[in-house]
Amino acid sequence: MDNSDPRVESGETQKVTAKVKAESSIGIGWIAALPPLVLALVFATGLPAIADGETLRFVYEWVPSAGINLTFLVDGLSLTFALLIAGIGAVVALFSSVTLAGHVHYWRFVFYLLFFMFAMLGLVLADNLITLFVFWELTSVASYLLIGFNHSTAKARRSALQALLVTGGGGLALLAGFILLGSAAGTYELSEIMAMGDTIRDHALYLPIFFLVLAGAFTKSAQVPFHFWLPNAMAAPTPVSAYLHSATMVKGGIYLLARMHPALSGTEVWLWTLTLFGAVTAVFASVLALRQTDLKLALAYTTLMALGTLTMFLGSGATIAIAAAVTFLIVHSFYKAALFLIVGIIDYRAGTRETSELGGLAKTMPVTAFAAAAAALSMAGFPPFLGFIGKELKYEGALAVASEPLFVATAAVLANALMVAIAGIVALKPFYGPRLETPKSPREAPLFMWIGPLGLAVLGLVFGLMPGLISASLVQPAVTAIAGQPEEVKLALWHGLNLPLLLSVVTFVLGISFYLGHQKLRGFLVRVEQRLPATADQMWDRFLDGLKASAAWQTRILQGGILRRYLFVVFATTALGGVVTLYVTDAARWPEILPDFTIKHLLVVGLIAGGAIMTVFAGSRLAAICALGVVGMGVALIFVIFGAPDVAITQLLVETLVVILVAVVMLRLPSLERDPMKGARIFDAILALFVGGVVTVILLSVLDTPLDRTITAYFEEKSMPEAFGRNIVNVILVDFRALDTFGEIAVVAVAALGAYVLIKGTKKAKQQ
Incomplete structure (x- = not known):
């Protein structure tokens, strides 16, 4: 007789079950990659038309009375982003089918990933400000779910919440900016607003619009001082990090700056703000990247460098600077997705991402080592990779900045030199040199893991050797969309002996020097960090603690359980709001003719x-x-x-x-x-007189304002033919506002029931 409980599996059975689930996930991993792959192919069919200067626009009415439509626009800029989002999404989905194989929430992860992709595609294709904002917020929600996917760990939960709060706060500012922009332009359609650059720049609301839009873009793309949330987002699974950093959320802010370029650029405040913040972010992040020993964190900080560089070049109106931004956008997406996935392979096979524990993996992981070398060479900007063309364009663009070419070029050289060092650390240190013991015995990754990063790295080489493949089809249409006018861009691997080439040589020399001395530099940076009073991440924690303390303080003051205080605050706030509104709008009036009493x-x-x-x-x-x-x-x-x-x-x-x-x-x-606060009644009297005076002024101002009879005329015309009632008041209450009236009755009924229960309960309590 078998007395074992059939509900309890043995350890061996659990291992077999997990293996079966893992093999099942790997076998059907292509299903998760199929939707983004199909979308990428669909978008690719639009390349010829977009290259010929066409734009595709789809309009679906949403709230037509408010001028809000679900409008989507496919032009050079949006198509470039859409191809990157969908194409890299397919690679990441395929990769995750191996790394998350057998995970109990694998299909939940796939749903989050596809939701993220959908939100980003909606963001870059939206041609209506409100539509764009809706998808903008959806990307924040999706990233929250993905960063916090490993929700059992406190680090993942904290990082997800931090990313949501920072980008969500920027999103609120962006919404305000969009409303002001729509008011200034008289439309919410982006394609119309982009053609109104002079009108927007000359408008009195330009500066509020600019800073509010910038707040949204800077928080999303983690510009200093909002940079701290992005490295913390590394708590997400590696496929999420690859997608987040290469083609999706963090590029959302860059896309917004590029899309708004025709309407908001061309002013001193645009030029200097984007140039300074971009340069500081690029150099600062590059230095912090050198400080990291975790390969994933090092790559995260290099993403900050890339975002700062893109912001810096978008500050300029020069065609070559915009072309540099677009080319580097594509270059960065290829090599960054590849390197993140390669780090994921290293972690998956070797069991660690720490540089001090890695070495000599090339013998057991030759394909991964080759892919890492190709992607790193593109990252470092070595010829004949596309990264070299992007770097040359960056230097040409830096020198084309009319205001401060020396400042921009210096920042670009220093940041790129540090990138050379980081590329060496990521691609050389783990794979070459003496073999070090790792937590796992390393071996080559499965096909679904290395095929994606290898393909992306090879694309960097192919497009470097044949830049014409993307020059006319992607880069030139995107530059035209950003500049707001037709532009001609030609990419070439060799531009002759010139100053940008000299700067490239300086970059390589500096970068190799940084790589050879990175251990000493890292030690120096660690000592500097230890002497700082607080890091940006720690300051965020202090900010939240202060916010909580402030909330507790104002709760004690305003919501202390005293009904009189509640009423005092409500009426005082209402009256002050009325006074401020009357003053700002200059609406206070005294009727010229008062009725005879x-x-x-x-x-x-x-x-x-x-x-x-x-x-x-x-x-x-x-x-x-x-x-x-x-x-x-x-x-x-x-x-x-x-x-x-x-x-x-x-x-x-x-x-x-x-x-x-x-x-x-x-x-x-x-x-x-007897009133225990009898002395306070004088304040109640003053408040009552104040509220009464404000209401009186408002009513007198209303009486002096011409009556808008639009609604009145509507009810007069419609009451009899549509509602069959001669008493307009009754018709309004019973027909036109039936649901409203029903709601009021329901509220009164619920309040009456609540009062009855409260009184009855009080009486019983006293009897007991």
Whole structure:
């Protein structure tokens, strides 16, 4: 008889089950790669038309009354990004089918990855500001899910939340900028706004628009001082890091700057802001990359360098600088995706990413070593790779910056030299030299792992040898879209003996020197970091702690459980808001002609004033509610005097019912005790007079403003033929605002039930 529990698997059975799941994931990994691959092929079919100068536009009405449409535009810029997003997405999906094979949440990961791709494609193809913003926020949500995929670890949860808060905060600023931009341009369609550059730049709202849009772009693309979230995003699985850094979210900010270039560029503030922040980010990130011992973190900081370089060149209006940005965008996507995936292979097969634990892997992993060498040579900018052409263009673009060519060129040379050193650390240190012991016995990766990075690295070589393949089809259309006018761009591997070539030689010499001395430089950087009062990441933690402390403080002040304080804050805030609005808009008016007051008018006013005064000084709740009912009766009389008897009847019924119901409730409440805060009533009186004065000024200003009869005329015209009612007020309440009226009734009913339960519960508690 077998007494074993069939629900409990043996250790050997669990291993077999995991192996079967892993093999199953690898075998069907192509399914996850199929959607992005198909999209890449679809986008590739549009290359000839886009190269000929055509643009494709698709419009679907979303909120036409507000000018918001689901509009998508395919031009040189959006097509370049779409091809990178879809193509690299296919490579990453294929790679992840091996590294996450057998993972219990593998298909959830695939869904997150495809969701991320969908959001990025929507972002780069959107031709409406609001549509773009929707997809912009979806990329933040998708990246949050991917960065926090290993949610069992505190590091992944913290990094995901940090990325969401930083990019989400920038997204709110971006939304405000888009609303102002749409208001200034009179349209939310990007293709129309891009043709209104002079109008936008001359508009009074240009500076607010510029800085709000820049806040969104800088937080998304991790420019200093928002750079700290990107290295922390390395808590995500390696395929996510490869996708995030090469073709998706962090490039979203770069895409936004490129897309807004025709409308917002050409001013001193645009030039200097993008140039300075881009240069600082590029050099600063390159130095920090040299500090890292984790290969994945080193590559993360080189991504910051690339983003800073792209921002720096987009600050210029020179065609060669824009061409340099577009070419480097493509170069960086190829080599960065390849190198991240190669680091993933090293970690998967050797069990570590630490440079001090790696060496001599080329003998056991020859294909991976070859792919790493090819990608690193493109990263370092050696000929005949596409990276060399991109570097030459960067130097030409730097020298073409009219304001500060020396500053931009120096920053570019220093950053690129550090990239040469990092390329050597990533491609040479793990694969060559003495063989070091690693946690796992290394061997070559499966086909699905190395085929992607090898293909991307080879593309860098092919496009370097034959730059004409992408010159007319991708680079030139993208430059035309960014510049806002037709531009001619030709890529070439050899430009002759010139200053950019000399700068390249200087870059190689400096880079090799940095590589040979990187251990000493790393030690120096570690000592400098230890003496700093706080890193950017630590300052973020302090910011959050301060935010929480501030929230706790204002909660104690504003929400201390005292109803009087709640009411005081609400009414004071409302009145101050009214005063500020009247002042800013200069809307305060005093009617030139006031109506003639008769005895009946004065009597009604006296009745209302008397009821209000009696309410304030009443000694019991019952007397106060009855006096308040007198105020309501006075309002009803005003309706009668000015010819609204139906409204007056409603007012009388409501007031009578309220007085009766509240009076019944009062019988169950304890007697009114002496006010413990009697000294504070003077402040209540001052606030009441202030609120009343503000409301009076607003009403008088409204009376002095010509009445817009658009809505009134609509109800007059539609009440009888469509609602079959002669009483417009009743028709509005019952037909046009039926759901609203129902909602109000529901709210009152729920409040009444809540009050009944509360009073009944209080009575039972006292009896016990």
